[in-house]
Amino acid sequence: MYDRIKGFRDFYPGEMAARRATIDTLEDTARGYGFREIGTPALERAEMWTDKSGDDIVEELYSFEDQGGRHVTLTPELTPTVARMVVAKQQELSKPIKWFSTRPFWRYEQVQQGRQREFYQTNVDIFGSSEPEADAEILAWAADALTNLGLTDEHFEFRISHRDILGGVLETYDADVDIDDAIRAVDKSDKLSTAEYHDLLIGAGLTSEQAVEFDDLVAGGDLEAVRAFADTDRVDAAVDNLQHVLEAADDFGAREYCTISLETARGLDYYTGVVFECFDSAGEVSRSIFGGGRYDDLIESFGGQPTPAVGVAPGHATLALLCQRAGVWPDEEVTTDYYVLQIGDTRTEAARITRELRERGHVVETDVAGRSFGSQLNYADSINAETVVIAGEQDLANDEVTIKDMNSGDQMQVPVEEFPGEYERPTFADFDS
Amino acid sequence: MYDRIKGFRDFYPGEMAARRATIDTLEDTARGYGFREIGTPALERAEMWTDKSGDDIVEELYSFEDQGGRHVTLTPELTPTVARMVVAKQQELSKPIKWFSTRPFWRYEQVQQGRQREFYQTNVDIFGSSEPEADAEILAWAADALTNLGLTDEHFEFRISHRDILGGVLETYDADVDIDDAIRAVDKSDKLSTAEYHDLLIGAGLTSEQAVEFDDLVAGGDLEAVRAFADTDRVDAAVDNLQHVLEAADDFGAREYCTISLETARGLDYYTGVVFECFDSAGEVSRSIFGGGRYDDLIESFGGQPTPAVGVAPGHATLALLCQRAGVWPDEEVTTDYYVLQIGDTRTEAARITRELRERGHVVETDVAGRSFGSQLNYADSINAETVVIAGEQDLANDEVTIKDMNSGDQMQVPVEEFPGEYERPTFADFDS
Structure with a gap:
C-alpha cells in the first residue's frame, strides 16, 4: 500500500547482520586507535552548505523550511557538523581531538549501483595536529579497518597525493589559469578521454602544449621530477610533507597500501594538504571506494581558532561492493545458538532453560506463538538454530529433555538438571559418549 | 558561527560513551532473545501518517516536498515503517518475525527535559503471534534490558492493562459515549485534577454519576470487579488475556515488575490489546519512561494479510533520566588502556609497541602531534590512560622502556623486548616485583 521512497x-x-559486522569492524578498529564516538544531528541549518557552495547546492540537498521558519537540511556529510562541534567547545577539548561516528547522510542525486540517496558512512577525524603523523594515523586506521574486514593489498590501494602539488605546479603557469577548475579537471580525468581532459585543462587557462606537459608530469607521479619542474617553495613543502606522511605511514604499518598518484585531487574544495582515495586494486569497482585528506582551514572558516584537521569517511555501500568483489563480505544470514521447543504444557520448564541459556550469553528463542512441533522445527531451521532443546511433556515426566543437533540431525535424551547445568555452551557433542 | 538547531x-x-553502553545493553539483550536487527529509512511518504491521523499531524512532523515532488517526512516513529516492511515481504518472512533497531526519530514539538525534537529509541517488535507469550516476551525483554542496566524493581515498574477493558467497560454505557475520547481522557488522567478528568469523561458522553463510578472502577484495578461490572464477552476476553499474559510473564521472569493499572491506555490509536507503560517507581521522573503494547490491526490496515503484532520502544532520553535518578548511568568519560609517549626520535619503536598492544585488543594512543613530554603526559591524563609507556631515546639505547601507572604515579624501566612481549595486557604490576 505504501512504497519506499526512491534511493532509500x-x-x-x-x-x-552483514552490515553490522562490517560497521563493528570499522568502529572497533577506530576504538583501538583511541578515536571516540560522537553523536550528531540529522538536521543542520542549510546555510552551513549554501554559504560556502552557493544556493545551487540546495538542488542536491534535502533542504526545507521547518515549522519555526528555519532553513534546514538533512546533512549530506559530517565534516561541517564536526567543525561546528569543535568550534563550540574549542577551549575545553584537549587536542588532538580524535572522533568517529557511523550514521546515514542524504543527498538528492541520481541513484545507481553503490549510490543511494540515503547512505551510511563511518567518519574518522583528527583535529589539532598538523604533523604528518596525524595524516599517517588516518591512513593506518583505514588500512587496519580494511584488513580487519579480510581485505588485503590484492584488493585495495590508497592513491595518495598532496593538494599543493597540483596547485603549486599550476601556479607556475600564467596567472590567468583557474587553478580550482584545473584541479577539478584532474579529479575527473580518469573518467575522461585524453582529449576531453586536455580540453578541460585548456578551458581552465592552459595552452594545449602546457596541457600535454602537465598531464605527462602528473601521470608520471615522480615526486622529484615534480619538485624540479616547479622549483617553488610551495611545491617543495608539499613534496616534503607527502614524503613525511609516507615515512610515518611506514612506521604505522600503512605504507604498503599507498601508491603515489598525483591525479588524486578529491572533489571537495576544503582539502588543503595530503589527499587520498581508496580504489579496488582489480578495478572491478570503478569508482573510488572512499576518500579523505587534510582540511586545515575549515575550522577557522567556521569562526574557530585555526585548527588543522585530517579525516576519512568510508561509505558502506561502496565498501560492501569491494568486500563482495573480494569474497570477504559476511554471510547475509541470521544465526541462533538454541531453539527451545515446547510440546504440550511445558512452558515453565522451557522458559527456565531459555533464561539460563540466555544468562550464559547465548542467542536463544523459544515458542511464543503456540505452534505445533513441526512448525517449531521449521522455524528453528529458518533461524539457523545450532541446537534444538525439546521440552516434551513425556520427557519431562522422566526428568529429561531431548537435545537435537540441527546440523547432523542427531538427537538424544539428557537429564533435565544437566541442561544447561554446569555447561557454558552445552551441545549434542557434550552428551554423545 | 553556526548554531545547532533547537531540539537537536x-x-x-x-x-x-555512556549512551553507547546503554544502547549496547538494550541491543545485546534483544539479540539474546533472538530479535534481529533491521535498518530503516529516515524518510517516508508523509501519507503514512496523514492518511490515518489527518493532515493536522503535519504540524508535529518535519515534512516537506522533496525535489521529485514527493510529500515526505522525517519519520516520527518506527511502527508504520516496520509494518510496511512486513507487508513488502510477508510471503518470505518466517513467523514470528522478531526485529529490533536503535535510531533517531523526529517530531516538531515543545522542547523540555527528556524530550528533544530529535530523539533515539530502541524499537523491539514481534509480528505473527497473537499468543500471550508474545506480549510476555516483550515485557521480559524490557525487564531484562532494564535490569541489565543495573535497575531493579525499586527503580521501575510496568503498569499494564488491556485496551479492551476500558473500551469494553465504556461500551456498557450509552451508545453516544465517544469511547476513543474517554480513553484519551484516561490516558491523561494522571496529569489532571479529578474535576478536570471527570469533565473530560462527561465531555465524552458519560453522566457525572457515571464518570465517578467509572473513575472508581478503573482506579480500583480489580480485574474480577471489572469483569463483574461489565459482564460482557469482550471484557471477559480482555481480562482473560491480560491474566494469561501475566502468567506467561511469570514464567519469563517479568511478572514481578508488572502492576495492573487500568488507567494505562497509551495515547496511540493503533493499540488493540495489552498495553503497558514503564514508570519510575519513585515517581521522580514524572512522565512514563516508555510504553508498548499489542497492535493487531496495523499490518492489515497497511494492505497486508492480518498479522498480530506487539512491541515496545524505550526512548533513550527518558531512560537516561531514570538511570541517572537511580545512580546506574555509566560514567560519562572516555577510557584508554595505554598511551605510548615518545621522547626524541622514537616513533618507529613507539609505533611497534602501539601496534602490538592494539593487536591484543587494547585502546592505545601515541603521539601524532609532535608534542613535548609534559603535553603528552597531560593528554594521557585527559583521556584517562591507565598505563603510559614512555619510549625515550636514552631508555631505548639501553633496550628499555619506562612503564608508568597513571593511577599511582609509580614507574619503572623494563626490557623493551618484554613490552608487550608475551603479556596479554601488561601493566606496572606485572613488572613490580
Whole structure:
C-alpha cells in the first residue's frame, strides 16, 4: 500500500547482520586507535552548505523550511557538523581531538549501483595536529579497518597525493589559469578521454602544449621530477610533507597500501594538504571506494581558532561492493545458538532453560506463538538454530529433555538438571559418549 | 558561527560513551532473545501518517516536498515503517518475525527535559503471534534490558492493562459515549485534577454519576470487579488475556515488575490489546519512561494479510533520566588502556609497541602531534590512560622502556623486548616485583 521512497533502502535481518559486522569492524578498529564516538544531528541549518557552495547546492540537498521558519537540511556529510562541534567547545577539548561516528547522510542525486540517496558512512577525524603523523594515523586506521574486514593489498590501494602539488605546479603557469577548475579537471580525468581532459585543462587557462606537459608530469607521479619542474617553495613543502606522511605511514604499518598518484585531487574544495582515495586494486569497482585528506582551514572558516584537521569517511555501500568483489563480505544470514521447543504444557520448564541459556550469553528463542512441533522445527531451521532443546511433556515426566543437533540431525535424551547445568555452551557433542 | 538547531543535540565523547553502553545493553539483550536487527529509512511518504491521523499531524512532523515532488517526512516513529516492511515481504518472512533497531526519530514539538525534537529509541517488535507469550516476551525483554542496566524493581515498574477493558467497560454505557475520547481522557488522567478528568469523561458522553463510578472502577484495578461490572464477552476476553499474559510473564521472569493499572491506555490509536507503560517507581521522573503494547490491526490496515503484532520502544532520553535518578548511568568519560609517549626520535619503536598492544585488543594512543613530554603526559591524563609507556631515546639505547601507572604515579624501566612481549595486557604490576 505504501512504497519506499526512491534511493532509500530497507535492510532486512540477513543483510543487516552483514552490515553490522562490517560497521563493528570499522568502529572497533577506530576504538583501538583511541578515536571516540560522537553523536550528531540529522538536521543542520542549510546555510552551513549554501554559504560556502552557493544556493545551487540546495538542488542536491534535502533542504526545507521547518515549522519555526528555519532553513534546514538533512546533512549530506559530517565534516561541517564536526567543525561546528569543535568550534563550540574549542577551549575545553584537549587536542588532538580524535572522533568517529557511523550514521546515514542524504543527498538528492541520481541513484545507481553503490549510490543511494540515503547512505551510511563511518567518519574518522583528527583535529589539532598538523604533523604528518596525524595524516599517517588516518591512513593506518583505514588500512587496519580494511584488513580487519579480510581485505588485503590484492584488493585495495590508497592513491595518495598532496593538494599543493597540483596547485603549486599550476601556479607556475600564467596567472590567468583557474587553478580550482584545473584541479577539478584532474579529479575527473580518469573518467575522461585524453582529449576531453586536455580540453578541460585548456578551458581552465592552459595552452594545449602546457596541457600535454602537465598531464605527462602528473601521470608520471615522480615526486622529484615534480619538485624540479616547479622549483617553488610551495611545491617543495608539499613534496616534503607527502614524503613525511609516507615515512610515518611506514612506521604505522600503512605504507604498503599507498601508491603515489598525483591525479588524486578529491572533489571537495576544503582539502588543503595530503589527499587520498581508496580504489579496488582489480578495478572491478570503478569508482573510488572512499576518500579523505587534510582540511586545515575549515575550522577557522567556521569562526574557530585555526585548527588543522585530517579525516576519512568510508561509505558502506561502496565498501560492501569491494568486500563482495573480494569474497570477504559476511554471510547475509541470521544465526541462533538454541531453539527451545515446547510440546504440550511445558512452558515453565522451557522458559527456565531459555533464561539460563540466555544468562550464559547465548542467542536463544523459544515458542511464543503456540505452534505445533513441526512448525517449531521449521522455524528453528529458518533461524539457523545450532541446537534444538525439546521440552516434551513425556520427557519431562522422566526428568529429561531431548537435545537435537540441527546440523547432523542427531538427537538424544539428557537429564533435565544437566541442561544447561554446569555447561557454558552445552551441545549434542557434550552428551554423545 | 553556526548554531545547532533547537531540539537537536550534539553528543560529545564522554556522554556518547555512556549512551553507547546503554544502547549496547538494550541491543545485546534483544539479540539474546533472538530479535534481529533491521535498518530503516529516515524518510517516508508523509501519507503514512496523514492518511490515518489527518493532515493536522503535519504540524508535529518535519515534512516537506522533496525535489521529485514527493510529500515526505522525517519519520516520527518506527511502527508504520516496520509494518510496511512486513507487508513488502510477508510471503518470505518466517513467523514470528522478531526485529529490533536503535535510531533517531523526529517530531516538531515543545522542547523540555527528556524530550528533544530529535530523539533515539530502541524499537523491539514481534509480528505473527497473537499468543500471550508474545506480549510476555516483550515485557521480559524490557525487564531484562532494564535490569541489565543495573535497575531493579525499586527503580521501575510496568503498569499494564488491556485496551479492551476500558473500551469494553465504556461500551456498557450509552451508545453516544465517544469511547476513543474517554480513553484519551484516561490516558491523561494522571496529569489532571479529578474535576478536570471527570469533565473530560462527561465531555465524552458519560453522566457525572457515571464518570465517578467509572473513575472508581478503573482506579480500583480489580480485574474480577471489572469483569463483574461489565459482564460482557469482550471484557471477559480482555481480562482473560491480560491474566494469561501475566502468567506467561511469570514464567519469563517479568511478572514481578508488572502492576495492573487500568488507567494505562497509551495515547496511540493503533493499540488493540495489552498495553503497558514503564514508570519510575519513585515517581521522580514524572512522565512514563516508555510504553508498548499489542497492535493487531496495523499490518492489515497497511494492505497486508492480518498479522498480530506487539512491541515496545524505550526512548533513550527518558531512560537516561531514570538511570541517572537511580545512580546506574555509566560514567560519562572516555577510557584508554595505554598511551605510548615518545621522547626524541622514537616513533618507529613507539609505533611497534602501539601496534602490538592494539593487536591484543587494547585502546592505545601515541603521539601524532609532535608534542613535548609534559603535553603528552597531560593528554594521557585527559583521556584517562591507565598505563603510559614512555619510549625515550636514552631508555631505548639501553633496550628499555619506562612503564608508568597513571593511577599511582609509580614507574619503572623494563626490557623493551618484554613490552608487550608475551603479556596479554601488561601493566606496572606485572613488572613490580
